[in-house]
Amino acid sequence: MKKLLPLVIFSLVLSVANAQNEDSVFIRKLSDEILSNSKAYDNLRVLTKQIGGRLAGSPQMVKAEQWGLKAMKAANADSTWLQQCMVQHWVRGGQDKAYARDVPLTYNGRKKTGARVLDVVALGNSVGSMKPLTAPILLVNSFDELEQKKDEVKGKIVFYNYKFNPTYVRTFQAYGEASQYRGAGPSRAAKYGAVGVIVRSMSHSTDNHPHTGATRYADTLPKIPAVAIGLRDADWLSETLQKQTTSVTLQTHGKFLPDTIGHNVIGEIKGSEFPNEYITVGGHLDSWDNCEGAHDDGAGCVQTIEILRAFKALGYKPKRTIRFVLFANEENGLRGGNKYADEAKAKGEKHIFALESDAGGFTPRGFGFTVPADKFAKVKAWEALLKPYGASEFSQGGGGADIGPLNRTQGTPVAGLQPDSQRYFDYHHARNDTFEAVNKRELDLGAVNMAALIYLIDKYGL
Numbered sequence: 001m002k003k004l005l006p007l008v009i010f011s012l013v014l015s016v017a018n019a020q021n022e023d024s025v026f027i028r029k030l031s032d033e034i035l036s037n038s039k040a041y042d043n044l045r046v047l048t049k050q051i052g053g054r055l056a057g058s059p060q061m062v063k064a065e066q067w068g069l070k071a072m073k074a075a076n077a078d079s080t081w082l083q084q085c086m087v088q089h090w091v092r093g094g095q096d097k098a099y100a101r102d103v104p105l106t107y108n109g110r111k112k113t114g115a116r117v118l119d120v121v122a123l124g125n126s127v128g129s130m131k132p133l134t135a136p137i138l139l140v141n142s143f144d145e146l147e148q149k150k151d152e153v154k155g156k157i158v159f160y161n162y163k164f165n166p167t168y169v170r171t172f173q174a175y176g177e178a179s180q181y182r183g184a185g186p187s188r189a190a191k192y193g194a195v196g197v198i199v200r201s202m203s204h205s206t207d208n209h210p211h212t213g214a215t216r217y218a219d220t221l222p223k224i225p226a227v228a229i230g231l232r233d234a235d236w237l238s239e240t241l242q243k244q245t246t247s248v249t250l251q252t253h254g255k256f257l258p259d260t261i262g263h264n265v266i267g268e269i270k271g272s273e274f275p276n277e278y279i280t281v282g283g284h285l286d287s288w289d290n291c292e293g294a295h296d297d298g299a300g301c302v303q304t305i306e307i308l309r310a311f312k313a314l315g316y317k318p319k320r321t322i323r324f325v326l327f328a329n330e331e332n333g334l335r336g337g338n339k340y341a342d343e344a345k346a347k348g349e350k351h352i353f354a355l356e357s358d359a360g361g362f363t364p365r366g367f368g369f370t371v372p373a374d375k376f377a378k379v380k381a382w383e384a385l386l387k388p389y390g391a392s393e394f395s396q397g398g399g400g401a402d403i404g405p406l407n408r409t410q411g412t413p414v415a416g417l418q419p420d421s422q423r424y425f426d427y428h429h430a431r432n433d434t435f436e437a438v439n440k441r442e443l444d445l446g447a448v449n450m451a452a453l454i455y456l457i458d459k460y461g462l
């Protein structure tokens, strides 16, 4: 035995090395296929330029669903279908407007007093003012300051000037902190009698585009109109308010129509050994209406379809059933993600893993996993295999909004692609999130890394 032991260890090491070699060869094939023949960028062009913004309930949503189904078929899915769900149907209802009144202006080199137009966009799910609404502005930099000034709030428009924290290297951390002002800000101000809300856009871009996103009213408080303002205007307004009191007139038209029918778009490759074990990969098909939804989340959708296309093009026969899903209504309802998890549960499907791309089509850096420690140790061993392709930082914590319900209802391990995050919030939910903002190579590399991770989890389980 003593003499045999080194031999046993040697052959074990050899077999692991062989498997790793086989894996790196196949991942290289996936990469070559995607980087040479990807349809992701062309698909993104059609989705963004021919269909455009596609908020749940809109005519563009219906077109996008049909486009998605066709693209899944063109990628050679074994089967494709639409999974029906009721979606929220909010409409902007018109042009959002705001201007500051009686402020100092420079006009043709001469100083005068007048109205200055502000670049704003109504927050998603917000109620419209319908008529122009004029009120003095009360600036607060945080919820703490709102509480300190609560006696001054009544009858005013509260301006939350909470700044994206520039010291976080990972910009999603800044977003996590700032987005509470968009979500909860309007109701917290309404509690003290505010008549409207302006939030500083959740971004540290250098342009002046306002960034929308969903707000959430408390049922027990009055619902007041709420807009986001571009960063240059936010800085100008806060500086002006240091010198003088200022009133703003704003006008928005948002409202909810009754819930309507939407769909998750699903393509599937049937598993050859464990067809009853499911792996899901996806992004969300809906986007805000004020942009083309290219990074958010057209990129995740076309990457998802590209992984399907590459697997089929290489004749890959997965052991487990792989589902490719374009989720409905993520931005202002999460109805698609909830429906997918509910149906999985009702049918007793065993979902062993789900992956989402919803952080932009930028250069992949890593994956964030929400999995138990033993499973994380297993995937962590694959980092080296992804190193040549970029997404080799595997960290704990992460996933995606649409696959969250799978994780919550049946404990499915989930992960999210983590691309470089420096530019994402320059575009997120703003008018410049267009096709032109996406780079083909970066987009394709995201699909390469996702495909590699799906391949490894399919082969070895989790």
Ligand SMILES: [Zn+2]
Binding pocket: 284, 296, 297, 330, 358
């Ligand atoms: Zn998104």
